[in-house]
Amino acid sequence: MGIEEIAYQNKDIVSKFLAENLKGKTFRVYGLDLPGIRDVRPTNLPTVKANELRIDNLFELEDGSIAIVDYESVYDEWDKVKYLNYLTGIANRYFTDKEACPVLRMIVIYTGDIRRNMVSCEYNIGAIRINIEAAFLSELDSDRVFLELTEKVEKNELLNDEELMKFMIFPLSYQKKEEKEKKLKEAVELAIKMRDREQQVFALAGLLAFTDKIIDQETAGRIRRAIEMTQVARIFEEEKREALKRAEEEKRHAVTQVTRIFEEEKREALKRAEEEKRQELEQIVMKMLRRGDAPEDIASIITGYSQDDVKAIRARMEF
Numbered sequence: 001m002g003i004e005e006i007a008y009q010n011k012d013i014v015s016k017f018l019a020e021n022l023k024g025k026t027f028r029v030y031g032l033d034l035p036g037i038r039d040v041r042p043t044n045l046p047t048v049k050a051n052e053l054r055i056d057n058l059f060e061l062e063d064g065s066i067a068i069v070d071y072e073s074v075y076d077e078w079d080k081v082k083y084l085n086y087l088t089g090i091a092n093r094y095f096t097d098k099e100a101c102p103v104l105r106m107i108v109i110y111t112g113d114i115r116r117n118m119v120s121c122e123y124n125i126g127a128i129r130i131n132i133e134a135a136f137l138s139e140l141d142s143d144r145v146f147l148e149l150t151e152k153v154e155k156n157e158l159l160n161d162e163e164l165m166k167f168m169i170f171p172l173s174y175q176k177k178e179e180k181e182k183k184l185k186e187a188v189e190l191a192i193k194m195r196d197r198e199q200q201v202f203a204l205a206g207l208l209a210f211t212d213k214i215i216d217q218e219t220a221g222r223i224r225r226a227i228e229m230t231q232v233a234r235i236f237e238e239e240k241r242e243a244l245k246r247a248e249e250e251k252r253h254a255v256t257q258v259t260r261i262f263e264e265e266k267r268e269a270l271k272r273a274e275e276e277k278r279q280e281l282e283q284i285v286m287k288m289l290r291r292g293d294a295p296e297d298i299a300s301i302i303t304g305y306s307q308d309d310v311k312a313i314r315a316r317m318e319f
Contacts, residue, residue, distance in 0.1 A: 021202045022059075029165045030109060030135040035062040057209070065103040066090065071172065071213060073111040080123035083108070084130060109135045111172040111180070112142070137173035145170045146183065149190065156195045164199065167191070168206030172214070180214050188219060192226050201227055281305070282313060289314050 022037045041058040057069040068086050072079065083106050094101040110119065116136050123130040145166050152159060159167065171184040187207055194200035208215065208223045215223075281302055288298050295310035302310075 021198070021205075025161050025165055027107070027135065027165070029162045030137070030169070031139065032107065032133060032135050034067060034105070034107070034133070035065070038062045041066075056212075061105075063103075065105055067105045067107050069107045069109060071109050071111065071210070073113045073172075073177075073213070075110070075114050075119050077120070077123075080130060080132070083132065084123070084128065087130070106130060106132050107135070108132050109169070109172075110137060112138045112140075112175040114138060137169065138175070140166070140170060140173040142170055142173040142183070145173075146186070153190055153193055158196055159199055159203075164202060164206070167203045168210045171207070171211055177214065180211075181216065181219075184211055184215060185219055188223055188226070285310055285313050286317060289317060 022040050024036050026032075026036045027034050037059050039060040041060060056071050059067040059069065061067055068083070068090070070079075070083065070086075087104050087106065090104060091101045114136060115138055116134075119134055119136075121132040121134050123132070149159070149163060149167055149170075152163070167187065171180050171187050174180045174183055184207065188204065191200055191203040191207065194203065204223050204227050208220060208227075212220075281304070285298055285302055285305060288301075289295075289310070295307045295314065298310045299305050299307045
């Protein structure tokens with residue numbers, strides 16, 4: 001039993017798409033110097049207790065460590081007990097599976113409501129000490145990011161990995177809840193305008209996954225419908241490409257068949273022409289023999305006939 005069984009519940013198409021497309025990307029755009037993402041893990045953590053821990057995001061990084069990512073819009077010292085439960089829940093799963101627990105990283109991404117000077121990144125209660133790696137979205141130039149993303153999308157330009165990571169999370173960089181919700185809706189509308197379907201689904205899925213604490217049911221439903229429509233469109237495009245491919249293949253096959261038939265008819269025509277020419281020459285040889293011409297004279301005049309050939313024709317005539 002491996003790390004993929006830390007959690008028992010697989011996510012829907014959104015999480016599966018994120019898992020595939022977040023691979024290789026990093027959190028450096030948020031000011032976190034972490035290895036790239038190797039995989040996205042489900043986030044329900046069944047423990048030996050009756051309760052169930054639910055974390056925001058769980059990632060396996062390229063160095064083999066596990067990053068637990070939580071998003072907070074307020075700072076509360078007691079949240080660190082929650083993080084401790086996350087860590088012990090994961091460690092307990094490895095203990096249950098009799099596997100060595102990898103290095104665990106506790107990542108907290110604070111929304112635009114929180115400033116760096118408001119936060120302590122250490123929790124030390126003597127026997128236990130937690131070091132938190134924190135990112136502060138308040139330090140992101142939100143309006144400039146949104147303007148740059150809008151310009152690129154409207155020009156039908158592809159976003160790079162850093163811009164895609166910003167796209168998923170920039171609505172959280174605003175301070176007030178109303179601003180966050182407003183920018184989230186604007187981000188959804190902007191994502192829907194993307195021409196590249198892979199990037200469109202990635203952006204929509206990321207918005208749905210990373211902003212689930214502020215997203216309302218209506219916006220979440222719109223994102224899901226947009227993703228479904230994009231998936232349907234992708235299937236349609238794939239089917240259209242397959243149909244075109246089959247049509248091209250059938251066309252090539254038909255051309256090959258026609259070419260082969262033409263070549264066969266051409267060979268048959270040449271064969272008939274050669275036979276007709278041979279018969280005409282043979283008739284000329286027979287006329288010359290009836291006239292009394294010697295075989296050696298005939299062979300010297302008719303190209304392609306030796307004396308023996310002429311004598312063979314004479315023998316057939318005499319027979």
